Amino acid sequence: MNPFIEIITQPDNIAIVIMIFMVSFFMVWAFQQAFHNDRLLAAGLPVDGENDKFVDTFKPLVRIELIIALVVMVGLTIWSIAVDAPLEEIANPTLTPNPAKAPWYFLGLQELLVYFDPWLAGVVLPSLIVVGLIAIPYIDINPKGNGYYTFAERKWSIIIFSFGFFVLWLLLIVIGVFFRGPGWLWYWPWQEWDHARVVFEPFRDLSSVVGIDSRSLAGFILGAIVTGAYMIGGMVWPYMYWKKNNPEFLTKLGMVRYITTVFLFITMMSIPIKMVLRLVFLIKYVWITPWFSI
Amino acid sequence: MKSLPEITNQVKKNLIWKSIFRRDYRNTVRDRAQAVFGNVFLHLHPVQVRESAVKLRFTWGMGGITFFAYLLLIITGVVLMFYYHPSIDQAYTDIKDLEFQVPFGVILRNLHRWGAHFMVIVVMIHMFRVFMTGSYKAPRQFNWGVGVILLVLTFLLSFTGYLTPWDQLGFWAITVGTNMGAATPLLGYQGPFSEFLHITPFNDVRFALLGGALVGGNALLRSYIWHCVAIPLIATILMFVHFWRVRKDGGISKPQK
Numbered sequence: 001m002n003p004f005i006e007i008i009t010q011p012d013n014i015a016i017v018i019m020i021f022m023v024s025f026f027m028v029w030a031f032q033q034a035f036h037n038d039r040l041l042a043a044g045l046p047v048d049g050e051n052d053k054f055v056d057t058f059k060p061l062v063r064i065e066l067i068i069a070l071v072v073m074v075g076l077t078i079w080s081i082a083v084d085a086p087l088e089e090i091a092n093p094t095l096t097p098n099p100a101k102a103p104w105y106f107l108g109l110q111e112l113l114v115y116f117d118p119w120l121a122g123v124v125l126p127s128l129i130v131v132g133l134i135a136i137p138y139i140d141i142n143p144k145g146n147g148y149y150t151f152a153e154r155k156w157s158i159i160i161f162s163f164g165f166f167v168l169w170l171l172l173i174v175i176g177v178f179f180r181g182p183g184w185l186w187y188w189p190w191q192e193w194d195h196a197r198v199v200f201e202p203f204r205d206l207s208s209v210v211g212i213d214s215r216s217l218a219g220f221i222l223g224a225i226v227t228g229a230y231m232i233g234g235m236v237w238p239y240m241y242w243k244k245n246n247p248e249f250l251t252k253l254g255m256v257r258y259i260t261t262v263f264l265f266i267t268m269m270s271i272p273i274k275m276v277l278r279l280v281f282l283i284k285y286v287w288i289t290p291w292f293s294i
Numbered sequence: 295m296k297s298l299p300e301i302t303n304q305v306k307k308n309l310i311w312k313s314i315f316r317r318d319y320r321n322t323v324r325d326r327a328q329a330v331f332g333n334v335f336l337h338l339h340p341v342q343v344r345e346s347a348v349k350l351r352f353t354w355g356m357g358g359i360t361f362f363a364y365l366l367l368i369i370t371g372v373v374l375m376f377y378y379h380p381s382i383d384q385a386y387t388d389i390k391d392l393e394f395q396v397p398f399g400v401i402l403r404n405l406h407r408w409g410a411h412f413m414v415i416v417v418m419i420h421m422f423r424v425f426m427t428g429s430y431k432a433p434r435q436f437n438w439g440v441g442v443i444l445l446v447l448t449f450l451l452s453f454t455g456y457l458t459p460w461d462q463l464g465f466w467a468i469t470v471g472t473n474m475g476a477a478t479p480l481l482g483y484q485g486p487f488s489e490f491l492h493i494t495p496f497n498d499v500r501f502a503l504l505g506g507a508l509v510g511g512n513a514l515l516r517s518y519i520w521h522c523v524a525i526p527l528i529a530t531i532l533m534f535v536h537f538w539r540v541r542k543d544g545g546i547s548k549p550q551k
């Protein structure tokens with residue numbers, strides 16, 4: 001069978017196909033409503049739901065809840081009649097499957113393992129994602145766009161969130177599910193998986209690009225400078241920029257919020273940066289220390 | 295022969311009926327309100343809601359759908375528990391028995407499996423909706439935080455359930471997943487700086503998760519208890535905090551300009 005058809009019709013992967021359709025549908029619907037409200041706002045008109053009246057809970061709300069419950073139940077029943085949950089061979093510690101994949105919703109994190117060591121990809125970054133999500137309401141001080149869809153009134157927060165949600169999360173999941181084969185190598189959907197395939201990629205570290213051994217003292221110092229410059233520059237540069245162009249915003253934000261926001265942002269952006277370093281420049285580590293490597 | 299209204303009338307006059315429903319429903323304002331706050335399940339709702347709560351456009355019903363998926367998982371999960379032993383000698387054959395011995399066992403297992411996938415998908419979409427409507431802004435900051443914890447718990451519920459069939463898929467997914475615990479800085483034996491705390495494979499985070507240095511019987515028991523008891527308990531409590539706060543924060547968010 002065509003490997004692509006084989007992959008997307010695997011019982012567990014049907015969920016991901018459903019996810020892709022549902023997420024795309026709701027993404028379009030959300031942005032459509034946002035742009036619709038933006039037009040209303042521009043014309044000085046009330047947005048959707050602003051002049052809502054009240055209705056009884058019993059029955060209008062209870063009725064719609066019942067209908068949705070029935071629709072979901074029918075849908076899941078059809079899914080369950082049509083597709084059987086797989087049961088593989090009994091667990092065998094001596095027989096490692098290749099690739100050994102985590103459940104699909106964690107494949108984004110497993111994909112990060114290509115670019116970061118496990119302590120970062122598996123522990124530090126996930127923790128920061130959770131902390132960062134919880135922090136969103138406290139660092140987003142824009143009072144507008146509360147309780148209605150809009151894009152114009154909160155462009156940056158939506159762009160940044162959407163980048164994290166659709167690209168760093170969902171896209172990486174889709175890559176992990178459909179494009180990763182044995183040895184976690186990249187396979188196009190029409191390519192046959194080849195268990196004997198080895199790819200020799202001449203990975204190097206950042207300092208070896210300029211001819212310095214990354215495990216020497218000089219390499220260590222260079223790595224520290226680059227990493228430090230990214231962190232410190234990333235923390236300071238937005239400050240300078242806003243100080244010059246929008247000082248009121250900085251005052252309103254305050255120091256604690258500023259540091260949290262910018263720290264979370266540069267941590268998030270370190271993911272696509274390392275992906276480019278790795279995939280385009282074949283650079284494995286930026287900074288190697290005796291205790292950890294980044 | 296009695297007509298239908300006569301029969302219903304007689305049923306409603308019955309002492310037992312009256313003890314359950316207390317009063318007749320006459321579709322008056324009062325009765326519609328009574329129907330909500332007189333019912334322990336419905337009274338999570340206010341008596342009246344804004345129109346947006348009834349139209350699908352605003353919330354997409356996603357939070358409610360997530361909750362419905364959760365209820366379905368609890369019901370199918372409890373039934374599955376009747377047929378399952380969390381031991382490595384029996385777990386796998388118990389799942390096989392579902393296929394060949396238990397009446398409707400296959401569809402029961404399928405509903406639980408696909409329901410779990412579905413819940414993960416809809417909870418993510420619910421979060422996206424809440425973000426896009428800016429509903430995490432004051433006064434709902436705290437409830438957004440509760441939601442994030444619920445999101446994590448949803449993942450963990452699904453993840454711990456993966457191991458229970460004791461097949462290759464679950465075994466290796468859990469092996470890969472818990473290996474991350476070994477990489478924890480300070481507390482995992484492969485993590486940075488752990489040598490300063492004298493961490494070994496036998497006293498690190500991964501050992502605590504698995505109840506051993508390898509995925510074995512203890513790990514199966516642990517994941518079973520997390521999956522069937524501990525996490526559902528925490529998640530259920532947090533869901534009620536979540537729903538309570540939706541109401542106390544003024545219901546579904548309305549445009550504030």
Ligand code: HEM
Pocket residue numbers: 353355356357358359360361364417420421424427429430434437438439440441442444445448533536540545546547
């Ligand atoms: C098990 C998971 C969850 C359940 C069962 C759940 C359930 C609900 C329900 C039924 C509502 C009422 C409105 C609606 O249906 O949209 C709601 C609202 C809300 N949820 Fe969740 N939720 C869950 C997870 C989350 C997550 C992951 C977040 C965010 C990170 C979140 C944040 C919120 C907020 C802020 C509201 C108020 C929205 C508003 O007023 O417009 N919830 N939730």
